[in-house]
Amino acid sequence: MKEVIIATKNPGKAREFEHIFSPRGIVVKTLLDFPEFPEVEETGTTFEENAILKAEAVSKALNKMVIGDDSGLMIDALEGRPGIYSARYAGEPKNDENNIDKVLSELTGVPAEKRTARFYCALAVAVPGQEAFTVSGTCEGRILEERRGTNGFGYDPVFFVPEKGVAMAELSSDEKNKISHRANALMKLDEMLDSLLERAERS
Numbered sequence: 001m002k003e004v005i006i007a008t009k010n011p012g013k014a015r016e017f018e019h020i021f022s023p024r025g026i027v028v029k030t031l032l033d034f035p036e037f038p039e040v041e042e043t044g045t046t047f048e049e050n051a052i053l054k055a056e057a058v059s060k061a062l063n064k065m066v067i068g069d070d071s072g073l074m075i076d077a078l079e080g081r082p083g084i085y086s087a088r089y090a091g092e093p094k095n096d097e098n099n100i101d102k103v104l105s106e107l108t109g110v111p112a113e114k115r116t117a118r119f120y121c122a123l124a125v126a127v128p129g130q131e132a133f134t135v136s137g138t139c140e141g142r143i144l145e146e147r148r149g150t151n152g153f154g155y156d157p158v159f160f161v162p163e164k165g166v167a168m169a170e171l172s173s174d175e176k177n178k179i180s181h182r183a184n185a186l187m188k189l190d191e192m193l194d195s196l197l198e199r200a201e202r203s
């Protein structure tokens with residue numbers, strides 16, 4: 001059985017990875033399957049550093065290949081915020097609704113053409129005994145003035161995807177997983193993934 005471990009406790013990310021991997025016959029495990037595993041502290045200053053911190057902590061603990069995902073929303077009118085602080089933008093404990101409210105209030109009065117933003121996803125691959133490496137993907141859009149749709153997670157209800165003409169949260173998971181920052185990053189792993197998984201199976 002091919003299995004990939006993702007170092008995340010975020011159920012929204014977990015669902016997306018399952019959706020992307022299961023048609024390929026790959027079983028996804030996340031930290032939701034290891035509830036005793038503590039949340040990895042994200043002390044890095046970039047998405048890449050944090051993705052590596054997550055992947056390596058879990059890879060060392062389980063002695064297996066692990067993928068870490070650090071992602072977030074970068075809004076041009078807010079000089080790239082919330083960025084690496086996206087999950088906790090409105091403070092602890094992390095709360096998607098409060099984060100959206102904070103972003104919308106900071107953008108009050110900013111016209112549509114200046115509400116450009118992008119999602120960014122860094123994926124780190126940690127293999128025991130090897131140096132971790134990263135790939136990244138983005139997805140361009142614009143911040144709406146109010147929520148639309150109920151799919152996805154995080155800031156999806158206020159992230160307008162121009163190429164689709166709807167909010168990210170109005171897309172089906174099939175549609176989101178074709179165009180998202182996470183899907184674009186994963187695509188860059190695609191060629192390596194089979195050999196990495198075979199090696200992981202043998203280890």
Ligand SMILES: O=c1[nH]c(=O)c2ncn([C@@H]3O[C@H](COP(=O)(O)OP(=O)(O)OP(=O)(O)O)[C@@H](O)[C@H]3O)c2[nH]1
Nearest residue numbers: 008009010069070071072073086087153154155156
């Ligand atoms: O609308 C969204 N659609 C997405 O597709 C998406 N991807 C990331 N994000 C935001 O960025 C934070 C990640 O922070 P993050 O990488 O630290 O993850 P997290 O803390 O939620 O879980 P973990 O993986 O660290 O366990 C998340 O909480 C969200 O606020 C997204 N928002």
Ligand SMILES: [Mg+2]
Nearest residue numbers: 010042070087
């Ligand atoms: Mg996190």
